[in-house]
Amino acid sequence: MSAVLKAPLVVEFPFTRSLGPVQSAFLTALRHRVVLGVKTRDGRTLVPPVEYDPVTAEEISELVHVGITGTVTTWAWNHEPRRGQPLDTPFAWVLVKLDGADTALLHALDAPGPDAVRTGMRVRIRWAEEPTGAITDIACFEPYDGDESTVTVHAGEFEDPVTGIVAQARLDYTYSPGRAQTAYIKALAEHRAVGERCPSCQKVYVPPRGACPTCGVATSEQVEVGPGGTVTTFCIVNIKAKNLDIEVPYVYAHIALDGADLALHGRIGGIPYDQVRMGLRVEPVWNEGGSYPDHYRPTGEPDADYETYKELL
Amino acid sequence: MTSEAAPGPRDIAVVAFAQSDTLRTTSDVSEVEMLMPVLHDVRAQTGLKTADIGFTCSGSCDYLAGRAFSFTLALDGVGAWPPISESHVEMDGAWALYEAWTKLLSGDADTALVYSYGKSSPGSLRDVLTRQLDPYYVAPLWPDSVALAALQAQALIDAGDTDEPELAAIGARSRATDNPHAQLKGPVPHGDYLVRPLRTGDCPPIGDGAAAVILAAGERARQLCARPAWIRGIDHRIEAHSLGVRDLTDSPSARLAAEKAGAFERPVDTAELHAPFTSQEVVLRKALRLGDEVLVNPSGGALAANPMMAAGLARIGEAAARIHRGESDRALAHATSGPCLQQNLVAVLEGDPR
Numbered sequence: 001m002s003a004v005l006k007a008p009l010v011v012e013f014p015f016t017r018s019l020g021p022v023q024s025a026f027l028t029a030l031r032h033r034v035v036l037g038v039k040t041r042d043g044r045t046l047v048p049p050v051e052y053d054p055v056t057a058e059e060i061s062e063l064v065h066v067g068i069t070g071t072v073t074t075w076a077w078n079h080e081p082r083r084g085q086p087l088d089t090p091f092a093w094v095l096v097k098l099d100g101a102d103t104a105l106l107h108a109l110d111a112p113g114p115d116a117v118r119t120g121m122r123v124r125i126r127w128a129e130e131p132t133g134a135i136t137d138i139a140c141f142e143p144y145d146g147d148e149s150t151v152t153v154h155a156g157e158f159e160d161p162v163t164g165i166v167a168q169a170r171l172d173y174t175y176s177p178g179r180a181q182t183a184y185i186k187a188l189a190e191h192r193a194v195g196e197r198c199p200s201c202q203k204v205y206v207p208p209r210g211a212c213p214t215c216g217v218a219t220s221e222q223v224e225v226g227p228g229g230t231v232t233t234f235c236i237v238n239i240k241a242k243n244l245d246i247e248v249p250y251v252y253a254h255i256a257l258d259g260a261d262l263a264l265h266g267r268i269g270g271i272p273y274d275q276v277r278m279g280l281r282v283e284p285v286w287n288e289g290g291s292y293p294d295h296y297r298p299t300g301e302p303d304a305d306y307e308t309y310k311e312l313l
Numbered sequence: 314m315t316s317e318a319a320p321g322p323r324d325i326a327v328v329a330f331a332q333s334d335t336l337r338t339t340s341d342v343s344e345v346e347m348l349m350p351v352l353h354d355v356r357a358q359t360g361l362k363t364a365d366i367g368f369t370c371s372g373s374c375d376y377l378a379g380r381a382f383s384f385t386l387a388l389d390g391v392g393a394w395p396p397i398s399e400s401h402v403e404m405d406g407a408w409a410l411y412e413a414w415t416k417l418l419s420g421d422a423d424t425a426l427v428y429s430y431g432k433s434s435p436g437s438l439r440d441v442l443t444r445q446l447d448p449y450y451v452a453p454l455w456p457d458s459v460a461l462a463a464l465q466a467q468a469l470i471d472a473g474d475t476d477e478p479e480l481a482a483i484g485a486r487s488r489a490t491d492n493p494h495a496q497l498k499g500p501v502p503h504g505d506y507l508v509r510p511l512r513t514g515d516c517p518p519i520g521d522g523a524a525a526v527i528l529a530a531g532e533r534a535r536q537l538c539a540r541p542a543w544i545r546g547i548d549h550r551i552e553a554h555s556l557g558v559r560d561l562t563d564s565p566s567a568r569l570a571a572e573k574a575g576a577f578e579r580p581v582d583t584a585e586l587h588a589p590f591t592s593q594e595v596v597l598r599k600a601l602r603l604g605d606e607v608l609v610n611p612s613g614g615a616l617a618a619n620p621m622m623a624a625g626l627a628r629i630g631e632a633a634a635r636i637h638r639g640e641s642d643r644a645l646a647h648a649t650s651g652p653c654l655q656q657n658l659v660a661v662l663e664g665d666p667r
Contacts, residue, residue, distance in 0.1 A: 006340060015448065017448060017449065027449075046555075046558065048450045054553035074464045074465075074467045074561065075467055076460055076463030076464045076466070076509060076510070076511075077463075077508065077510075078508050079508075082439070082455060083440070084443075084453075084454075084455035085454060085456070093463070093464055095464060095556065097557075103555070103558045104556075104557030105557055106451055106454065106464075106556055106557060107454065108454070119467070119468075119471045135451075135453050136454070165449065167448050167453060171379060171440060171441055171444070173378065173436045174434075174435050176340035176341075176343075176435065177343060178341070178344075178346050179341055179343070180343070181343065209343065209345065209386065209389060210342070210345055211345045211349055213388070213392070213393065214394040215394075216352065216389070216393070217349070218349055
């Protein structure tokens with residue numbers, strides 16, 4: 001068999017996330033180049049601060065101002081930075097216990113090499129040039145050999161609180177549809193429709209996905225279907241889709257290709273939208289160079305009898 | 314006690330286990346095409362058909378292959394018609410097995426099919442896994458899975474709990490397996506640093522694969538399997554998500570899960586640990602109190618094959634299969650999820666006395 005199809009697939013999703021009161025105070029403070037922690041009832045100071053004590057689950061909200069200097073509690077040397085990470089030159093991932101804090105914050109440490117990093121070393125925050133109210137307002141840490149910074153109580157009140165963040169995400173994939181769908185897509189480009197038959201129940205699936213969902217066995221025998229088909233049911237679309245250059249109203253239909261036991265869907269053209277009906281006989285229309293049918297149009301044959309397609313609804 | 318007393322909990326066993334080979338890439342098959350032979354295998358071992366199975370539960374993650382609702386397509390491989398009693402967890406299949414175990418305990422079903430699968434090859438796994446992290450303080454920094462494991466490994470080295478030669482030995486011992494489904498086996502160099510102190514040999518291979526087990530209760534289990542692997546206890550626990558509040562050299566969640574599962578009541582002879590990084594085996598041996606007399610990961614564990622979402626279920630399956638074959642009488646199986654062993658499941662399996 002010829003090679004399976006592959007194509008790049010990019011999934012991008014900017015999540016808009018609202019913040020709770022403690023997260024809001026922490027990120028707002030970062031924008032002012034201040035680091036806040038939160039006190040637990042038993043006197044520990046958590047940095048980065050959270051809204052519930054991870055041990056007791058009590059709601060906590062007493063904010064304290066901690067240092068911008070601290071101590072590395074563990075580290076890992078990253079010689080090949082990846083997309084999105086804080087630095088694009090080799091750096092150390094570090095957990096840093098800031099002065100005044102009892103827990104550690106994860107971030108990057110800008111250091112010349114792994115020999116310059118050790119657990120217990122002193123570091124200081126390097127601030128981003130244009131803070132926005134996000135964890136990345138800390139550009140990274142850098143080595144530091146000065147005094148401990150002072151720690152004070154902080155009301156956590158700022159005039160312009162950050163109430164949300166937009167978390168950008170992008171993941172890159174190489175999509176492959178597998179054996180059965182590859183065969184289907186390749187045939188479509190040759191203006192043919194190819195389904196697969198279930199060896200158990202004999203149904204022909206178009207498009208095939210490699211398995212019969214009723215019997216749970218692999219389909220493999222290829223069956224050429226169509227090109228003609230029957231509209232089994234349809235709807236009239238009145239809302240224009242974003243980035244889609246089709247005038248509304250138009251008809252979107254389930255079409256049972258001749259020889260198929262499963263209807264596929266497609267747009268119906270070449271006929272006024274209000275004249276489309278169940279049983280209408282149609283055939284695919286390819287655009288110049290198209291790798292799949294652009295739409296289906298009436299063949300002019302008499303309508304199919306309901307009995308011939310009622311099982312395919 | 315009167316005769317009116319409520320019946321005790323039902324005995325539930327793993328009666329069959331099947332898995333695919335784990336491969337670096339499987340682009341020639343879709344997820345359902347990869348999974349289906351495994352489902353057929355595990356059912357054939359018991360002679361059960363889809364209609365004979367009382368409950369079906371699966372584990373998978375859409376982010377791995379970037380395919381939304383991929384588990385609904387995977388159901389095509391089960392043959393879910395007429396409609397079946399079915400559920401899904403967006404986790405490793407070990408947690409699907411936990412759900413199926415509770416379903417059987419309740420008496421709602423006598424048999425269950427549990428399966429899970431993962432195709433990591435379409436994406437960049439180290440980056441994909443960053444999306445499971447705290448979205449406010451951690452995920453915006455894109456710390457990849459190897460980096461987080463490396464922070465844990467360095468903490469262990471600093472604490473004197475391990476060193477690089479010991480980590481190399483764990484990798485070598487794991488890959489000395491004869492498991493025919495393993496992706497990486499035989500002599501594998503410790504390699505260069507991926508994220509220091511972890512070298513390539515300390516990290517799991519990235520691969521695609523699937524696993525499935527069948528559970529059965531009471532007499533049904535004895536009918537389906539000559540020597541069922543009885544689940545004597547199973548429990549799962551989670552730790553705080555923030556790495557900076559945890560002691561990365563220990564795993565109190567694994568220890569507590571083991572205690573609740575009864576692992577410390579009597580010694581086990583075998584342990585199948587889901588430790589994707591060599592350093593994590595060090596943590597788990599300590600937390601689970603496994604001495605040198607316990608056979609650890611004869612299957613090679615996650616260092617030999619780590620199909621995401623299936624590797625934890627495969628640990629339970631491998632432990633059970635050793636009991637089926639008479640190679641173990643009492644085994645511990647462990648599964649993990651999240652960064653640095655954040656979440657841990659422990660099951661204790663036993664065979665009938667011989």
